[in-house]
Amino acid sequence: MNNSALIDLEIKFLLEGVYQVYGYDFKNYSEASLRRRLLHWLSSSDFDTLSQAQSQLLRDRDLFETLLQGITVTVSEMFRDASFFKAIREQVVPYLKTYPFVKIWHAGCATGEEAYSMAILLLEEGMQGRFRIYATDINEAVIRSAQEGIYPLKDLQNFTRNYQRSGGSGSFSDYYTARYDYAILSPSLRENIVFAAHNLTADAAFGEMNLILCRNVMIYFKTALKDQVLELFDSSLVAGGFLCVGTKESLDNRKISGRYEELTPRAQIYRKRYA
Amino acid sequence: MLSNNTHTFEAVVIGVSTGGVSALKIILGELSAEFPLPVMIVSHISPDSDDGLALLLNNHSALRVKEADEQEELAAGTAYLSPANYHLMIEQNRTLSLSVDPPVNYARPSVDVLFETAADVFGPTLIGIVLTGAGSDGSQGLLKIKNCGGLTIVQDPADAEMDSMPLSALQLLKADYVEPLNKIASLLTILAG
Known part of the structure; x- marks a missing residue:
């Protein structure tokens, strides 16, 4: 051998x-x-x-x-794939606004960059007090880091550029305070997010979600595990809810694909059909 | 020169950075539609790039050139480009996979990541090529290909738009072939035939 x-x-x-x-x-x-x-x-x-x-x-x-x-451990960016966040803002938020309150599951949130991005986006869209983001990851240490919302200052230039390209309507510098080599995100953003450890391969579904984001997580899974996790998402999502995967991921050839329609080509946002 | 390679090759991997578009146009442009091996390519591109490079090269080549999809099965006569901001890898079942693991050699996609995973899968039946580019990405991967018995080709540094990637590779290992760009496609055709 x-x-x-x-x-x-x-x-x-x-x-x-x-x-x-x-x-x-x-x-x-x-x-x-x-x-x-x-x-x-x-x-x-x-x-x-x-x-x-x-x-x-x-x-x-x-x-x-x-x-x-x-x-x-995985790495991400705030507003990673600006066109995706733009599509959320322009094409998904109008649906979310029709609910009195929406629940969002960010599965595989790593150090939290994209969960905070979503909070910023929804606040800018006037959904203050009408949403909660459940941000989960298998790795308890990164969850602790995500809760702190502190990122290296050197990354902020990229985050700011992503934010602007994603259709951000404010000034990104309003959302953080720079201290030494770090940027501390505004604590008020955290009020909308519940960070928790959750293992997609073993733990139970979350109930009644309106939007699930799981981007660039399932690319690490073999086919059978992908299908298993997608079933978990499907059972956690309300009819008419949205499932978002990474830019290079798709529901094509997946077991649940028949229950979903693609909302926007290339943005990888799917909507669960009604019955 | 090691022209005594008797085994059949199964795949080609190419790594390129600065000067990559014109270099890939030349090599892919000269390969025929009958080229019997899949070609996987890591080209350092901006994280925001779309699949424009694949479309451009597809128009310049008789091969089918496309951006790699995850879990895609390898097909002969097809060249797969790494998507922007993802590492491209090969799995044991010979499908492509993508990751957002941290950059390697400051690069994502990284040539070393593709080369090392391809060497694990294809061993002596792999051909690895390092082309023009700044930095040293690809050197360690090409060494691994060589150590696993694969065949190594480096673009002649004198012919490269940026010579540091080829020079770095040649400092680390003795390549089987050091050739200018315009000789590489015909060499591949002979090796694959």
Whole structure:
């Protein structure tokens, strides 16, 4: 057996062990990215091989947490894909405004950039007091970071540009305070967001959502897990509700696709049909 | 030169940065519609880019040129370009996948990410090519392709619009072929045939 095949075998054993001991199921994650992340973690550890690391990983929760960080942390931007947020503002918000109150689930919110973006957008559209965003992620450490709403100042130029291109109607600098090398988002934005840990592969549905965003999360999942998670979203979404996936994702060939219509070509916003 | 490669090749990966549009026009423009291998390409482009580059190259090539979709199966005679702001990878079941993992070598898409995942899957049946570009993305990936028994091609730095990517690769490894752009398509055709 060559080294590459051995590594694949070690990964398989490790993922099974992690599932049995900690309940995190990475067995249906796409291999290529997971393999890169695991080997990156390994190279920064004191272990030579994953099988050597496994013994300790399965016994030492703190060590496992470092691995979990390594394989689940994702990065995002405020108003990432400006055209998507523009489409939300122009084509989805008019529907949302017809409800007295809307619930939004942002699944896989990472460090919160897009959840805060959505809050800004809805406030600018006059929905103050009429919405709540449930922002969840598998990774409890990034949830804590998301709650703080503090981002490196160097990223703000890009965030501001995205905001402007997304049709932002205010001045982006009104939403944060710069301090040293960081920008602290206005605490009032957080009042509209509930951050919580949630594992898409294992935890239950959220009820009666009007809008679910899960962008660039399912690209890490194999087909069966994609379908499983989409069923979870489908059961969490009201009829006429909206499901948003990443720019390069689609519901084509997915089991739930017949229950949805595409709202805007290329923006990857789908609407759940009535019955 | 290692012309004693007897195994059949199954895929081609190309990495390019500055000068990429004209370089890819030349190589893809010279490949015939019968070219029997899938070609995966990482070209460093702005995060806001649309699929314009794929459309442009499609008009310049007998191959079908398109932006890669996630879970897409590889087909002969097709060139897949990494979408803006995503890494492009190959899975063990030989489908394409995308990720928003952090940039590698300051780049997303990163050439190294494509090359390393392709080397894991194709081993000795992979051809890797580093073309013109600033920086050093692709060097580590090309080394991995070589270490997995694949065939390596680097654009002659003297011929490159930006020579640092080819030079960086050649500092790290001895490539099987160092050729100017206008020789690479015919070389690929011979190797694939």
